[in-house]
Amino acid sequence: MMHILIELAVMPLVAFTIGMFMVLMMRKIAAKIQRRVGPPLLQPLYDIVKLYAKKTQSSHGLLHDIGIVMAVGGYIAAETMLPVPGMNGIADKAGLLTLAYVTMIPSLGLALGVGQCANPNGSIGIARALTAMLAYDIPFVVIIFGASWFYGSNNLIEVIAAQQAGGIASWGVTKMPLLAIAGLFTLYAMLGKQPFEIYVAPAEIATGPMVEMGGKHLGGLFVMQCFQLFTASAVYVSMFLGGGENWLFFILKLFAVVAIPMSMAFVFPRYRTEDVLAVVWRWPMVLGLAGVWLVMH
Amino acid sequence: MSTLQSIPVVATKAEKPSGGTGNLLANVFDELTAFCRSRSLFMLHYCTGCGAIELPPAMTSRFDMERLGIQPMVTPRQADILLVTGYVSTKTLKRIILTYEQMNSPKYVIGICSCTVNGGMYWQSYATAKVLADYMPVDMYIAGCMPRPEAVISGLRELMANIRAGRSDNWRDYYRRYDHYLGNQQRLFGENWQTPTDVIGEARHYGQFGPETLGEHTALLERHQTPLLPFEMRLGLGGEKTGVENKGDKR
Numbered sequence: 017m018m019h020i021l022i023e024l025a026v027m028p029l030v031a032f033t034i035g036m037f038m039v040l041m042m043r044k045i046a047a048k049i050q051r052r053v054g055p056p057l058l059q060p061l062y063d064i065v066k067l068y069a070k071k072t073q074s075s076h077g078l079l080h081d082i083g084i085v086m087a088v089g090g091y092i093a094a095e096t097m098l099p100v101p102g103m104n105g106i107a108d109k110a111g112l113l114t115l116a117y118v119t120m121i122p123s124l125g126l127a128l129g130v131g132q133c134a135n136p137n138g139s140i141g142i143a144r145a146l147t148a149m150l151a152y153d154i155p156f157v158v159i160i161f162g163a164s165w166f167y168g169s170n171n172l173i174e175v176i177a178a179q180q181a182g183g184i185a186s187w188g189v190t191k192m193p194l195l196a197i198a199g200l201f202t203l204y205a206m207l208g209k210q211p212f213e214i215y216v217a218p219a220e221i222a223t224g225p226m227v228e229m230g231g232k233h234l235g236g237l238f239v240m241q242c243f244q245l246f247t248a249s250a251v252y253v254s255m256f257l258g259g260g261e262n263w264l265f266f267i268l269k270l271f272a273v274v275a276i277p278m279s280m281a282f283v284f285p286r287y288r289t290e291d292v293l294a295v296v297w298r299w300p301m302v303l304g305l306a307g308v309w310l311v312m313h
Numbered sequence: 314m315s316t317l318q319s320i321p322v323v324a325t326k327a328e329k330p331s332g333g334t335g336n337l338l339a340n341v342f343d344e345l346t347a348f349c350r351s352r353s354l355f356m357l358h359y360c361t362g363c364g365a366i367e368l369p370p371a372m373t374s375r376f377d378m379e380r381l382g383i384q385p386m387v388t389p390r391q392a393d394i395l396l397v398t399g400y401v402s403t404k405t406l407k408r409i410i411l412t413y414e415q416m417n418s419p420k421y422v423i424g425i426c427s428c429t430v431n432g433g434m435y436w437q438s439y440a441t442a443k444v445l446a447d448y449m450p451v452d453m454y455i456a457g458c459m460p461r462p463e464a465v466i467s468g469l470r471e472l473m474a475n476i477r478a479g480r481s482d483n484w485r486d487y488y489r490r491y492d493h494y495l496g497n498q499q500r501l502f503g504e505n506w507q508t509p510t511d512v513i514g515e516a517r518h519y520g521q522f523g524p525e526t527l528g529e530h531t532a533l534l535e536r537h538q539t540p541l542l543p544f545e546m547r548l549g550l551g552g553e554k555t556g557v558e559n560k561g562d563k564r
């Protein structure tokens with residue numbers, strides 16, 4: 017009992033720390049592509065501490081505050097269901113489908129909070145964010161279905177154990193390459209970086225959902241971003257790259273999974289909303305369905 | 314404005330470290346926040362004039378502000394620094410003040426270009442506000458017509474050093490001497506000038522109330538103030554009157 021409680025507290029903290037370095041990596045990659053030096057090592061931490069240490073706050077009401085709590089809380093819940101080396105948390109009681117549900121909570125929480133800010137840019141942003149969610153969640157569910165069919169379970173502990181039994185040859189990525197490619201594409205769309213950056217769009221709708229967020233609220237969203245990067249890559253690693261045998265390999269895999277979309281992102285401009293739907297419903301969807309067909313035959 | 318000394322910069326004394334010798338933990342915490350504040354600055358560049366053209370090189374690969382932890386942000390709520398880059402016309406000044414009041418404290422104002430210091434080459438223009446520091450507390454001036462990116466970066470570094478040492482707390486001055494700033498604003502915009510932000514209420518709430526927060530100008534404001542009403546949304550068809558009416562909006 018006691019060790020479950022400790023794991024529930026430690027897992028989100030570990031996820032947050034790793035996520036912070038992922039944010040740093042993302043900004044470093046952007047800087048390198050643009051031939052800049054980029055931010056120092058602890059920049060993400062400075063940003064978050066600074067935002068939480070603001071002296072005046074601009075809250076627009078109770079729902080605005082609760083929205084942020086939901087956004088961060090949804091991911092904290094998700095971290096406790098993601099097995100990491102040595103810690104399983106409550107992963108045995110939750111499956112991939114539960115995870116897919118729980119990772120929707122942050123977007124819904126944000127929608128609530130942004131609604132109360134009554135800023136038109138925010139409303140446009142949140143409408144686009146929910147559209148993007150619709151775009152990537154459908155291929156995501158197809159991929160989850162294919163993977164669960166293959167492993168005969170949607171429990172992540174069993175999925176990881178099945179992959180680790182036979183080394184790289186039994187990893188998801190070698191067994192179901194089509195689903196793995198579709199998964200990487202969906203993950204790219206999920207991270208919401210260019211060209212899928214429709215709901216942030218700083219020059220167009222002034223960062224959309226974040227438009228009225230300052231101080232602690234924006235700090236909450238920065239924390240959420242760390243969690244988001246960790247969650248998306250950890251789900252992918254658990255499904256296709258054999259999970260974590262030990263921390264070293266686990267962290268290497270996590271960073272590699274985030275680095276692939278990030279090194280492509282910063283050379284792209286932005287899609288329009290309908291183009292995101294068209295692209296995401298076409299390519300990962302077709303690949304995913306083909307992968308499911310292969311898995312079932 | 315003949316000598317350098319008469320350039321108006323509001324200087325604040327360094328804040329005493331809270332707790333003094335007693336509470337070590339509070340001191341450590343204050344140091345940490347001061348350090349993080351100085352190393353993470355989000356700036357809102359309000360590009361009012363020609364000086365804005367030197368900002369892109371300061372941000373991009375040649376001079377790269379991000380290595381100092383400075384990055385551009387797009388809304389006042391997210392920003393720490395308000396960069397006013399060039400001459401400020403009367404009309405623009407209203408927007409700058411609205412923007413400034415919406416930012417979360419601690420906030421810093423940087424005036425780039427000679428025009429924000431003393432009017433520069435627009436000294437004789439009837440439509441230009443000459444001295445930015447009359448209307449809001451300015452933390453740092455970067456003079457020049459226009460200052461090169463090196464100057465911008467060195468100015469920002471100096472601001473970082475000031476923040477680190479606790480010497481840049483001018484945002485308190487806006488609350489403590491609101492009457493003075495409001496007076497100057499009223500002189501320019503007329504006596505029924507008002508902004509949506511309740512500065513006096515904020516000063517009370519955050520304990521920034523000073524003897525000069527209230528005065529004759531705030532009394533004038535209270536006399537003319539109309540309450541802000543929520544926007545009334547109407548969907549009109551054809552000949553009907555459409556759009557939005559807001560009685561509180563006198564701008």
Ligand code: SF4
Pocket residue numbers: 362363364398399400425426427428429433434457458459
């Ligand atoms: S100081 Fe010179 S460059 Fe700057 S706004 Fe004035 S006229 Fe333009």
